[in-house]
Amino acid sequence: MTKKTTSTKPSSAAMQLTAEQLKERIVRHLHATLGTDINKASPQAWWRATCAAVNESVFDGLRTTQREHYQQDTRAVHYFSLEYLMGRLFSNNLHNLGLYQSAKQALAELGHDIAELEDQEEDMALGNGGLGRLAACFIDSLATMNLPAVGYGIHYEHGLFQQEFQAGRQIERPDSWREYGNPWEICRPESVQEISVYGYVETVYDLQGRMKKVWHPGRIIKGVPWDIPVVGYHGSSVNVLRLWESRASDFFNWDVFNSGGYVDASRENIEAETISKVLYPNDETEAGKELRLIQQYFFCSCSLKDIIRRYKRAHGDDWSKFPEQVVIQLNDTHPAVAIPELMRILVDRADMHWDEAWGICQQVFAYTNHTLLPEALESWSVRMFEKVLPRHLEIIYEINRRFLLEQVDVRWPGDNDKKRKLSIIEEGHEPMVRMGHLSVVGSFRVNGVAEVHSKLVQSDLFPEMVALWPEKFTNVTNGVTPRRWLKACNPRLSSMLDRLIGSDWPTDLKQLSKLAAYADDPKVQDDFMAIKQQNKADLAKVIQDLTGVAVDPAAIFDIQIKRLHEYKRQHLNLLHILALYRRILQNPDYDMVPRVFIFGAKAAPGYKLAKEIIYAINKVAEKINHDKRVKDRIKVVFMPNYRVTLAEKMIPAADVSEQISTAGKEASGTGNMKLALNGAITVGTLDGANIEIAEEVGEDNIAIFGLTVDEVKALRQSGYHSRDYYHNNPEIKAVLDWLETDYFTPGKPGELAAIKHSLLEGGDPYLVLADFEGYQAAQQQIDGWYRDKAGWAKKAIMNTACVGKFTSDRSIQDYVDRVWQLKPCKVD
Numbered sequence: 001m002t003k004k005t006t007s008t009k010p011s012s013a014a015m016q017l018t019a020e021q022l023k024e025r026i027v028r029h030l031h032a033t034l035g036t037d038i039n040k041a042s043p044q045a046w047w048r049a050t051c052a053a054v055n056e057s058v059f060d061g062l063r064t065t066q067r068e069h070y071q072q073d074t075r076a077v078h079y080f081s082l083e084y085l086m087g088r089l090f091s092n093n094l095h096n097l098g099l100y101q102s103a104k105q106a107l108a109e110l111g112h113d114i115a116e117l118e119d120q121e122e123d124m125a126l127g128n129g130g131l132g133r134l135a136a137c138f139i140d141s142l143a144t145m146n147l148p149a150v151g152y153g154i155h156y157e158h159g160l161f162q163q164e165f166q167a168g169r170q171i172e173r174p175d176s177w178r179e180y181g182n183p184w185e186i187c188r189p190e191s192v193q194e195i196s197v198y199g200y201v202e203t204v205y206d207l208q209g210r211m212k213k214v215w216h217p218g219r220i221i222k223g224v225p226w227d228i229p230v231v232g233y234h235g236s237s238v239n240v241l242r243l244w245e246s247r248a249s250d251f252f253n254w255d256v257f258n259s260g261g262y263v264d265a266s267r268e269n270i271e272a273e274t275i276s277k278v279l280y281p282n283d284e285t286e287a288g289k290e291l292r293l294i295q296q297y298f299f300c301s302c303s304l305k306d307i308i309r310r311y312k313r314a315h316g317d318d319w320s321k322f323p324e325q326v327v328i329q330l331n332d333t334h335p336a337v338a339i340p341e342l343m344r345i346l347v348d349r350a351d352m353h354w355d356e357a358w359g360i361c362q363q364v365f366a367y368t369n370h371t372l373l374p375e376a377l378e379s380w381s382v383r384m385f386e387k388v389l390p391r392h393l394e395i396i397y398e399i400n401r402r403f404l405l406e407q408v409d410v411r412w413p414g415d416n417d418k419k420r421k422l423s424i425i426e427e428g429h430e431p432m433v434r435m436g437h438l439s440v441v442g443s444f445r446v447n448g449v450a451e452v453h454s455k456l457v458q459s460d461l462f463p464e465m466v467a468l469w470p471e472k473f474t475n476v477t478n479g480v481t482p483r484r485w486l487k488a489c490n491p492r493l494s495s496m497l498d499r500l501i502g503s504d505w506p507t508d509l510k511q512l513s514k515l516a517a518y519a520d521d522p523k524v525q526d527d528f529m530a531i532k533q534q535n536k537a538d539l540a541k542v543i544q545d546l547t548g549v550a551v552d553p554a555a556i557f558d559i560q561i562k563r564l565h566e567y568k569r570q571h572l573n574l575l576h577i578l579a580l581y582r583r584i585l586q587n588p589d590y591d592m593v594p595r596v597f598i599f600g601a602k603a604a605p606g607y608k609l610a611k612e613i614i615y616a617i618n619k620v621a622e623k624i625n626h627d628k629r630v631k632d633r634i635k636v637v638f639m640p641n642y643r644v645t646l647a648e649k650m651i652p653a654a655d656v657s658e659q660i661s662t663a664g665k666e667a668s669g670t671g672n673m674k675l676a677l678n679g680a681i682t683v684g685t686l687d688g689a690n691i692e693i694a695e696e697v698g699e700d701n702i703a704i705f706g707l708t709v710d711e712v713k714a715l716r717q718s719g720y721h722s723r724d725y726y727h728n729n730p731e732i733k734a735v736l737d738w739l740e741t742d743y744f745t746p747g748k749p750g751e752l753a754a755i756k757h758s759l760l761e762g763g764d765p766y767l768v769l770a771d772f773e774g775y776q777a778a779q780q781q782i783d784g785w786y787r788d789k790a791g792w793a794k795k796a797i798m799n800t801a802c803v804g805k806f807t808s809d810r811s812i813q814d815y816v817d818r819v820w821q822l823k824p825c826k827v828d
């Protein structure tokens with residue numbers, strides 16, 4: 001059971017604000033902050049003035065929270081993440097402050113529709129997908145639960161690229177989310193940090209003959225912090241997300257500048273600024289680029305120095321309380337370089353003995369693993385590490401030497417195979433630093449993000465580490481914030497819930513279980529499905545606007561939204577669509593409930609096959625949507641530029657949620673939780689958090705299919721031959737062969753052949769063909785279920801009722817209990 005650490009009643013000063021008072025604030029800011037006038041202000045200016053009005057309340061909360069944390073000298077968690085996929089903050093902040101209705105009314109009285117103003121805001125897309133969005137949900141929960149926390153990351157100038165389709169192909173455009181400034185952030189020049197990279201290490205001896213290492217950096221870079229207040233829901237805490245922007249150090253620049261090297265100085269400027277220029281657009285693939293390592297080090301070093309500065313303000317040079325006050329959560333291995341950086345600060349700068357420094361480190365860091373995909377397990381060539389961070393490489397060697405000697409050799413004396421396997425340095429032609437190993441060795445706790453994934457982390461990824469330190473390993477199943485993913489994005493359903501089960505559910509999501517008592521009530525069923533229908537009608541308009549395709553809200557809305565990756569198997573979905581289409585062509589009376597297949601996904605710009613899958617879906621969509629013989633039984637749409645804001649429109653309108661990854665590949669998934677929460681029925685494999693969703697909603701309310709983790713392993717071991725499925729199943733053969741013709745790409749045969757080739761010659765690494773049969777059976781089951789209106793309504797209601805477990809508040813409480821040992825700090 002989740003222990004409650006939240007306040008459900010509005011308590012901050014903002015709650016008392018009336019529409020009239022807000023109006024006064026908005027107009028005042030229109031004049032004083034925007035320098036414009038009611039008569040000529042643009043929608044942008046109105047939006048900005050409203051943000052400024054809201055910020056008066058936000059900043060009040062921020063000041064009181066910070067004062068309280070300082071006075072109480074609270075222990076805090078510091079969330080280190082290279083990604084935060086925040087989306088828009090306008091309606092979120094209004095909802096969390098309890099001001100949404102007043103603002104809506106105030107703006108209406110001023111002649112503006114709040115929804116139109118919401119569209120003035122660019123998404124803050126400083127993340128790729130689930131990992132970055134999870135970080136955003138977590139900081140929302142931390143503030144809501146009054147837990148002292150700071151999020152640290154990078155202030156990317158360009159977030160995740162914007163996606164367009166040209167003739168069906170993905171084109172990437174740069175994202176400039178803050179081209180004209182962002183009203184939610186505050187620059188803090190008083191907290192600038194300087195960090196070093198490159199250079200060389202000198203060994204010197206002090207007067208007592210003690211050896212010391214001195215790092216002579218090759219370049220110094222300035223980190224400028226931007227603070228984004230994180231407003232808790234109806235609680236009074238406002239925490240901070242602190243993002244670092246890189247700039248050239250004044251110190252270096254002026255030197256070059258004064259000696260006449262204006263051009264050189266500018267070049268240095270540009271190079272330094274490059275560090276926070278762009279987010280790497282790969283989800284779950286390690287880039288291996290020097291710039292990426294520098295990004296990681298840059299924000300870790302700035303953040304650690306920031307933490308230490310704050311600690312020293314309260315405790316001076318007494319380091320003994322540091323582990324009591326500070327816990328750092330590493331969001332995957334991306335910030336793992338923080339471990340040797342803290343060692344460097346303690347040993348080289350604070351002159352601490354190695355053992356004492358290591359003791360501190362091991363009480364401060366905890367590591368979350370978010371993926372088992374081999375291509376995502378970060379490792380850096382020793383050569384590059386040495387060039388960029390020469391002193392850190394030495395420290396890592398020393399950490400490794402002691403680990404192998406004091407742990408591995410004691411446990412497995414003389415076992416060189418074990419040493420090779422466990423070494424932080426992977427030997428070979430090109431020696432590599434393994435960041436996962438470093439993270440486990442340097443952390444006091446390691447967790448996966450769903451039950452099955454945490455088990456696999458232990459059994460498949462780090463079994464020997466588990467043998468050494470069984471108590472280090474734990475699970476924390478992911479969650480999502482119900483404030484954004486139900487309350488704000490689905491206002492119709494939220495009001496219905498308020499009426500039926502009271503209004504405490506946004507901070508106590510288990511309350512949703514009360515809804516189960518109504519699952520058979522015809523009136524509630526009608527209301528629930530009427531809301532779904534209205535949400536679908538809204539989405540149909542968006543679809544028409546974005547894609548030009550007309551869809552019927554009476555059809556099943558079947559949605560697959562997530563990054564494009566072979567393991568997520570959007571192509572399995574496509575093969576099934578092709579099979580249905582073929583059945584219709586073969587049998588004009590083929591009986592199926594009309595269905596709209598809706599996709600949203602960005603492919604990493606360098607991921608060729610992923611881009612080919614997008615192209616294939618778009619070409620198949622074009623053909624099917626225009627084929628009169630289909631009689632609208634199938635529509636296929638690919639929503640361009642899928643992002644948080646689009647997800648907020650799609651999720652409330654979903655009937656079916658596609659969660660069809662190869663078992664063992666999706667660590668958890670969080671879209672699966674959001675869709676079920678909004679009453680969609682999952683078609684899914686027993687992978688990641690789908691397993692736990694199935695446990696919660698029960699087998700009547702979910703369509704599970706496909707190989708299990710163990711079956712996948714067994715099939716691989718016995719030898720998987722995708723060609724057998726191709727030859728034995730005529731439908732599979734027909735649709736794959738179809739892709740090679742010019743049926744979907746007139747005059748250009750073979751344009752869609754990449755998918756077939758990867759499934760046959762490529763060996764079908766994600767077992768698409770092995771799961772096809774089960775998948776199409778699950779889809780038939782959905783078709784059957786949907787024909788029974790009352791039965792479907794019941795299933796939909798049961799999904800909403802049973803997924804209270806998947807609030808990020810529960811995840812955070814699990815982290816508090818199993819990892820952080822934090823206490824809430826109530827702010828008046």
Ligand code: GLS
Binds near residue numbers: 667668669670
């Ligand atoms: C991911 C996993 O792929 C998702 O399954 C998971 O839900 C998410 C958050 O834990 O992390 N790992 C990753 O590198 N990107 C992800 O989305």
